Amino acid sequence: MSTEIVYVERRKGVNGLEKVILREVRGSSAEVYFYGGHVTSWKNDHGEELLFLSSKAIFQPPKAIRGGIPICFPQFSNLGPLEAHGFARNKIWVEDPDPQPFPTSSTNKAFIDLILKPSDEDVKTWPHRYEYRLRVTLGPGGDLMLTSRIRNTNSDGKSFSFTFAYHNYFLVSDISEVRIEGLETVDYLDNLKDRQRFTEQGDAITFESEVDKIYVRTPTKIAILDHEKKRTFVLRKDGLPDAVVWNPWDKKAKAIADLGDEEYKHMLCVEAAAIEKTITLKPGEEWKGRQELSAVPSSYCSGQLDPRKVLLGG
Numbered sequence: 314m315s316t317e318i319v320y321v322e323r324r325k326g327v328n329g330l331e332k333v334i335l336r337e338v339r340g341s342s343a344e345v346y347f348y349g350g351h352v353t354s355w356k357n358d359h360g361e362e363l364l365f366l367s368s369k370a371i372f373q374p375p376k377a378i379r380g381g382i383p384i385c386f387p388q389f390s391n392l393g394p395l396e397a398h399g400f401a402r403n404k405i406w407v408e409d410p411d412p413q414p415f416p417t418s419s420t421n422k423a424f425i426d427l428i429l430k431p432s433d434e435d436v437k438t439w440p441h442r443y444e445y446r447l448r449v450t451l452g453p454g455g456d457l458m459l460t461s462r463i464r465n466t467n468s469d470g471k472s473f474s475f476t477f478a479y480h481n482y483f484l485v486s487d488i489s490e491v492r493i494e495g496l497e498t499v500d501y502l503d504n505l506k507d508r509q510r511f512t513e514q515g516d517a518i519t520f521e522s523e524v525d526k527i528y529v530r531t532p533t534k535i536a537i538l539d540h541e542k543k544r545t546f547v548l549r550k551d552g553l554p555d556a557v558v559w560n561p562w563d564k565k566a567k568a569i570a571d572l573g574d575e576e577y578k579h580m581l582c583v584e585a586a587a588i589e590k591t592i593t594l595k596p597g598e599e600w601k602g603r604q605e606l607s608a609v610p611s612s613y614c615s616g617q618l619d620p621r622k623v624l625l626g627g
């Protein structure tokens with residue numbers, strides 16, 4: 314007897330906040346909160362969680378949820394006059410009643426279309442009208458895709474500019490055993506050194522202290538290798554030239570109220586972003602930024618975790 318799979322289930326989450334659970338036939342799943350348009354969970358076919366979510370995460374507007382995939386829009390970090398990382402992550406999004414046709418494969422059944430538009434009150438903070446459409450899709454193989462389409466709907470003829478990031482928190486077994494491949498020799502701005510510009514050395518990136526870097530104009534594929542879990546995350550991005558790498562390490566972790574003191578060991582942020590060059594949209598213009606996350610057993614890239622196999626493949 315086969316049970317019918319519910320690809321998209323609407324439910325109440327923590328504190329009664331609305332969420333959607335996406336499920337795929339082989340057992341993978343993802344959870345998306347309407348609050349922030351925020352992915353809080355992504356599980357593989359074996360039901361193993363792949364995203365870090367803080368044990369102290371506060372599911373209470375206006376505090377952004379610590380972990381998962383916060384959306385940073387229209388400002389990354391404090392690189393402008395708005396609150397850190399902009400306001401999209403602490404607004405209540407709604408299901409898009411009029412989703413634009415996305416040219417996605419018809420095999421994708423587990424997806425949700427959300428939309429964020431400014432209220433009259435919001436326009437006082439950021440004086441622009443926009444339509445931000447977000448589609449979150451769980452592919453049949455368990456890949457997680459996020460597509461953002463942002464349109465300038467100003468009627469006063471004004472352009473607007475923004476910076477952006479999918480602030481992915483990956484769940485890792487032990488940060489000291491993790492490495493990132495794909496950012497070697499790439500230039501970065503070091504947030505811990507007044508955003509001075511440096512060039513990454515030729516070896517894979519490993520972690521032994523706080524890191525907060527904006528890599529500029531990176532390759533479109535980045536691999537995160539978790540040696541202990543024998544798992545490799547592959548991040549593919551389109552329309553998002555930059556990538557942020559962040560781990561707060563022990564001291565800063567203690568200063569972050571909604572993060573457990575030791576939890577920095579199990580998280581690594583690798584973010585698909587557009588920061589160095591702001592995106593500017595004239596009225597009527599639309600921008601699109603997409604990321605695709607997959608998690609594969611490290612044996613997949615045989616030959617001692619040779620990242621080139623991951624990076625060149627697929």
Ligand code: TA6
Pocket residue numbers: 377390397398480504525557558559582584
């Ligand atoms: O993406 C890295 C970063 O901008 C760091 O500088 C760090 O502060 C982090 O994001 C978290 O920011 P948040 O506002 O969520 O505490």
